[in-house]
Amino acid sequence: MRILITGHCGYxxxxMTRLFHQAGHEVVGFDTGFxxxxxxxxxxxxxPDYEISGDIRDIVIKDFAGIEGVVHLAALSNDPMGNIAAGQTHSINTEGTIRCATMAKQAGASRFVFASSxxxxxxxxxSAVPLDEHAPVAPVSAYAVSKVDAEKALQTIADDSFRTVMLRNATAYGVSPRMRLDLVLANLMASGYATxxxxxxxxxxxxxxxxxxxxxxxxxLSALTAxxxxxxxxxxxAADCNYTVREIAEVAAKQFPECSxxxxxxxxxxPRSYRVDFTRALTDLPGFAPQWNLEKGAKQTHDWLSAAPRDLKVLFGNRYIRLSHLEKLLREHQVSETFRWL
Ligand SMILES: NC(=O)c1ccc[n+]([C@@H]2O[C@H](COP(=O)([O-])OP(=O)(O)OC[C@H]3O[C@@H](n4cnc5c(N)ncnc54)[C@H](O)[C@@H]3O)[C@@H](O)[C@H]2O)c1
Incomplete structure (x- = not known):
């Protein structure tokens, strides 16, 4: 299958590109390149086999030439960024998603997988019980609102020939060539390692x-091919992946026994606190079988950190913290207030 991944230059x-290649698919990337x-x-x-540099708000039909399936990752992708740029979070994450899906549908793609949260x-x-997909949404950030609004809009675009799948991903961890240390596990481990x-x-x-x-x-991949x-x-x-932040800190500390x-x-x-039920994906998303757990991910992160400088300024600087990097781009007038390249 020829697959377009938007936001392929992120974490x-x-x-994802590597996994799709391993499964024998051709990958086209589309990203503005923040x-x-x-x-x-x-x-x-x-x-990717082919890369397009562009803003999701301007994506056009010809960007989907030969594309059968789309995984839409491109976004301003966390709460702190939504807090400094609520309007742009809506514009990129909601309106950009609508444009991307509309163009993909007109171009004849048949499957659209949305990276929700x-x-x-x-x-x-x-909540007394973990939340399944029928639970009411209760977003408390511009970022989460943008995902709710995009999901709703996609429902009106979907039809029998253009099938949409919403993946409400849990908070991510794991090592990537474009590493982030602003996500909870890596953030706690980086602070332990450096201090x-x-x-x-x-x-x-x-x-x-x-x-x-x-x-x-x-x-x-399962959502694209099922x-x-x-x-x-x-x-x-995974089945058992709800943790309190204190428990995450305890898992992190096991990797750095000298840390308190x-x-x-x-x-x-x-206020952001949610326990989630993952049964539906584990039973109804064909072929989906998670292969990681938090302890294994913490070990992987430990090994990555052990090769990084033990320096708080580096680890918590703009290279690894999304908000700091975007603020730098704004400060240096590399991007405008609407997050377009100048
Ligand atoms: N990382 C997580 O914990 C997590 C959890 C749940 C959902 N998600 C979702 O998964 C997706 C990918 O997350 P990530 O951690 O890789 O994010 P990331 O911030 O590392 O990468 C996002 C990518 O989108 C690109 N992008 C941003 N605005 C764009 C625009 N206007 N046009 C084109 N490209 C643009 C950026 O340049 C970047 O390469 C996001 O939609 C995010 O909301 C992430």
Missing amino acids: IGPV FKDLIGAAEPGCI CSVYGASGN GVIEVLSDGTPWRPLVHIEDISRAA EALNHSVFNIG INITGQNGSD
């Missing part, structure tokens, strides 16, 4: 489901 994209240069040693398999469940931490203290700024109680980026990529899915919604994670854990609580209790 998940290179790992993080293009921030790449470590990448195997050739991580690079478990953060759509937002402030649902007190000897794993510092938790919340009170440690919020629930966060976690999933490895290779397993997200596996889910996307028959009979249409406007289906799947929570993506300090739950400062300085940011109070984080």
